[in-house]
Amino acid sequence: MESPQIINQVLQSSRVRQLVRAMTRAFNWKNTPLVGLVSYLRWAIPIAVSFVGIAYILFEQIVLQNHALDELSVIRSVLVIGLAGPALVWLTLTWAARAAVAEADAQKQLALRNQEARRRAVHLQTASLIGQRMSALLDLNSLLTEIVRLIRAKFGYYHAHLFLVDDETQEIALTEASGAQADAIKARGLRLKIGAEGITGSVAHTGRTLLCNDVSQEPRYHSAELLPEAKSELAVPLRVGKRIVGVLDVQSDRLNGFDNEDVIVLEILGNQIGIAIENARLFQETKRRYEAMVALHETSLDMIAQLDMDAVLQALMRRGTQLVGAQGGTIYLNDSEPGIIRNIANFNTSRDWRGITMRHGEGVAGRVVATGEPLIVNDYDHWAGKSDAFVGDPQSRVIGAPIKWRDQTIGVLLILNDQTMRAFDHADLWLLRQFADLASIAIENAKLHTQVKNFSQELERNVAERTRELSDAKEEIAIKAAQLRSLLSKTIKIQEEERARIAREMHDGVVQLITAARYELRAARVVGGATISRAAHEKLDAAREVLEETEREIRHAIYDLHSPLLDAIGLVPALEKYASRYQELAGIACVITVAGAPCRLPDVLELAVFRMVEEALQNVASHARAHNTAVALNFESAQLEIIAQDDGCGFDFRQWMNSRNGNHLGLIGMQERVASLGGTMQVWSEPGQGTRVHFYLPITREMG
Ligand SMILES: Nc1ncnc2c1ncn2[C@@H]1O[C@H](COP(=O)(O)OP(=O)(O)O)[C@@H](O)[C@H]1O
Numbered sequence: 001m002e003s004p005q006i007i008n009q010v011l012q013s014s015r016v017r018q019l020v021r022a023m024t025r026a027f028n029w030k031n032t033p034l035v036g037l038v039s040y041l042r043w044a045i046p047i048a049v050s051f052v053g054i055a056y057i058l059f060e061q062i063v064l065q066n067h068a069l070d071e072l073s074v075i076r077s078v079l080v081i082g083l084a085g086p087a088l089v090w091l092t093l094t095w096a097a098r099a100a101v102a103e104a105d106a107q108k109q110l111a112l113r114n115q116e117a118r119r120r121a122v123h124l125q126t127a128s129l130i131g132q133r134m135s136a137l138l139d140l141n142s143l144l145t146e147i148v149r150l151i152r153a154k155f156g157y158y159h160a161h162l163f164l165v166d167d168e169t170q171e172i173a174l175t176e177a178s179g180a181q182a183d184a185i186k187a188r189g190l191r192l193k194i195g196a197e198g199i200t201g202s203v204a205h206t207g208r209t210l211l212c213n214d215v216s217q218e219p220r221y222h223s224a225e226l227l228p229e230a231k232s233e234l235a236v237p238l239r240v241g242k243r244i245v246g247v248l249d250v251q252s253d254r255l256n257g258f259d260n261e262d263v264i265v266l267e268i269l270g271n272q273i274g275i276a277i278e279n280a281r282l283f284q285e286t287k288r289r290y291e292a293m294v295a296l297h298e299t300s301l302d303m304i305a306q307l308d309m310d311a312v313l314q315a316l317m318r319r320g321t322q323l324v325g326a327q328g329g330t331i332y333l334n335d336s337e338p339g340i341i342r343n344i345a346n347f348n349t350s351r352d353w354r355g356i357t358m359r360h361g362e363g364v365a366g367r368v369v370a371t372g373e374p375l376i377v378n379d380y381d382h383w384a385g386k387s388d389a390f391v392g393d394p395q396s397r398v399i400g401a402p403i404k405w406r407d408q409t410i411g412v413l414l415i416l417n418d419q420t421m422r423a424f425d426h427a428d429l430w431l432l433r434q435f436a437d438l439a440s441i442a443i444e445n446a447k448l449h450t451q452v453k454n455f456s457q458e459l460e461r462n463v464a465e466r467t468r469e470l471s472d473a474k475e476e477i478a479i480k481a482a483q484l485r486s487l488l489s490k491t492i493k494i495q496e497e498e499r500a501r502i503a504r505e506m507h508d509g510v511v512q513l514i515t516a517a518r519y520e521l522r523a524a525r526v527v528g529g530a531t532i533s534r535a536a537h538e539k540l541d542a543a544r545e546v547l548e549e550t551e552r553e554i555r556h557a558i559y560d561l562h563s564p565l566l567d568a569i570g571l572v573p574a575l576e577k578y579a580s581r582y583q584e585l586a587g588i589a590c591v592i593t594v595a596g597a598p599c600r601l602p603d604v605l606e607l608a609v610f611r612m613v614e615e616a617l618q619n620v621a622s623h624a625r626a627h628n629t630a631v632a633l634n635f636e637s638a639q640l641e642i643i644a645q646d647d648g649c650g651f652d653f654r655q656w657m658n659s660r661n662g663n664h665l666g667l668i669g670m671q672e673r674v675a676s677l678g679g680t681m682q683v684w685s686e687p688g689q690g691t692r693v694h695f696y697l698p699i700t701r702e703m704g
Pocket residue numbers: 619620622623624646648649650651656663664665666667668690691
């Protein structure tokens with residue numbers, strides 16, 4: 001084996017290497033094989049030299065100079081060299097001992113550093129784990145709970161707290177805690193003025209990490225009696241870019257409980273947490289808005305479906321409360337008295353407030369209606385504008401939104417929570433505002449519906465009343481008409497009887513007298529014989545002629561008054577007879593035509609037909625200036641049809657009907673007569689076009 005190999009082997013053996021390393025450390029040399037070798041030679045050479053020297057002295061003194069071993073020079077030389085060797089060895093051992101101590105120190109340092117490295121690895125692993133957990137959690141509350149729990153558990157801190165910044169009040173509020181006293185601390189709640197109170201308040205203000213390894217020396221330390229063990233505290237800001245959204249605060253029950261390592265890891269975590277909080281908030285906000293929109297949509301559908309005012313108000317209360325996840329709600333609307341609002345509906349309120357009135361400006365409702373702006377009051381009893389009526393009510397968290405219709409505030413919607421429930425925020429306000437706009441539409445709809453309903457009910461009532469009145473009137477008219485008709489037919493009957501009676505009396509009285517007078521004249525002529533002068537004869541003849549003429553006239557009058565032919569020979573022959581006489585007297589051609597088989601009809605009917613035809617032909621003679629007239633009777637169907645027409649001047653029948661006066665009763669009489677017999681009459685006439693009068697009469701045929 002060559003010597004460098006042996007040296008290498010020696011050097012590689014662990015003990016030697018340790019020793020070499022220790023030596024080099026002791027001499028503050030670098031730990032390289034070459035340097036090791038050099039250091040090895042540094043202590044090996046003196047020992048070797050000491051042995052070589054002794055050997056040389058012994059060799060020279062004893063072999064070359066023949067000195068005895070006990071000679072002083074030999075002894076001295078051996079002593080010198082022999083002492084020098086052990087001295088060197090002692091020195092070497094001392095160095096070696098020092099080197100061993102140094103090695104032990106180095107080992108300890110190494111162990112420490114290893115431990116440190118392990119801790120850092122655990123910290124970083126923990127930080128990464130927390131980061132992962134955070135990115136998976138989108139619900140803010142569970143996110144915060146998980147963050148403080150993990151940080152405290154994984155890093156082994158005494159307590160961990162998380163504060164969130166409340167921009168509105170410029171405070172930080174303890175939101176989550178982990179540690180032995182966490183529940184008690186959370187229950188007690190803690191709010192610190194940013195920049196003015198506590199270590200965390202200061203961190204929220206400066207945005208810089210604050211490490212306090214002995215809280216008893218820190219004037220800003222906010223001592224908490226629930227955490228008596230706290231000795232040191234580390235607070236890091238939670239950031240989103242430059243904005244501080246909160247503070248992560250950890251406490252240790254040891255002095256100098258935190259080192260640089262904690263600071264670095266928690267700062268990294270602080271940034272991650274800040275972003276995670278922002279993400280969760282954004283997610284929640286988006287989710288909330290989405291849910292709000294869905295809820296608003298559903299609400300609008302629900303409310304549009306309701307038209308009855310009470311149902312609308314109940315739906316409004318229920319939906320509004322659900323929308324912001326609150327306990328209850330109430331609605332005030334403007335009263336008929338100006339400047340006053342009145343409670344009209346409640347949902348899950350501590351009392352039924354219906355009927356209670358408030359002045360504009362009084363309480364939350366009054367304030368909202370007066371300003372037209374929404375309002376949040378999270379602690380009513382300590383609110384400057386409180387109204388005595390509601391002080392002490394458990395539901396002391398109030399959010400109010402104006403219900404507006406065409407820029408007019410018509411009422412207020414209040415949503416309520418008690419102190420155990422969450423406080424209202426601006427997101428609720430926004431939502432409620434949108435909701436109140438919908439509410440106003442629903443309320444106006446319901447109002448309109450009520451109005452329309454009332455109006456239509458009124459209308460229905462009026463129509464029913466009028467209909468009743470009308471039907472009463474109709475009945476009355478019908479009764480009157482029936483009475484009139486019967487009166488008319490009675491009148492006609494009496495008239496006809498009277499005419500017959502007069503005709504009879506004229507015939508039996510006057511005509512008999514004339515006949516008697518004619519007999520007397522004849523007798524006078526016989527008695528006078530030849531003695532009667534010619535002149536007297538002429539006078540007698542003249543008297544006879546006057547009598548005959550008188551009798552003719554009277555007979556005509558009797559005929560006009562009552563046609564005995566009608567009774568004797570029936571309707572058609574009587575009409576034919578009348579027509580021929582009419583033709584003679586009026587000078588107008590008159591033709592009677594008959595369709596179907598004529599039969600005898602009841603006297604009243606025959607007389608009526610005769611009189612109507614008579615009246616129609618009289619009118620032709622009086623008004624038509626006609627040349628021809630025709631009367632057609634049709635017995636073919638169930639009702640008797642009679643048409644009397646002429647080729648005269650005609651007239652405007654409709655106009656005549658509208659402007660008729662009481663002096664012309666012919667046509668009206670005909671109409672009434674037909675109606676009394678259950679028939680109808682139609683007149684067709686145009687100026688220059690002649691006139692046609694049409695009658696239809698129901699008939700009951702008689703054998704004849
Ligand atoms: N056939 C007819 N031709 C032309 N005008 C007629 C005829 N019948 C009736 N009239 C018009 O109708 C009016 C009403 O007739 P009527 O009631 O019988 O009353 P009067 O005969 O007493 O005038 C007549 O005044 C006349 O102007």
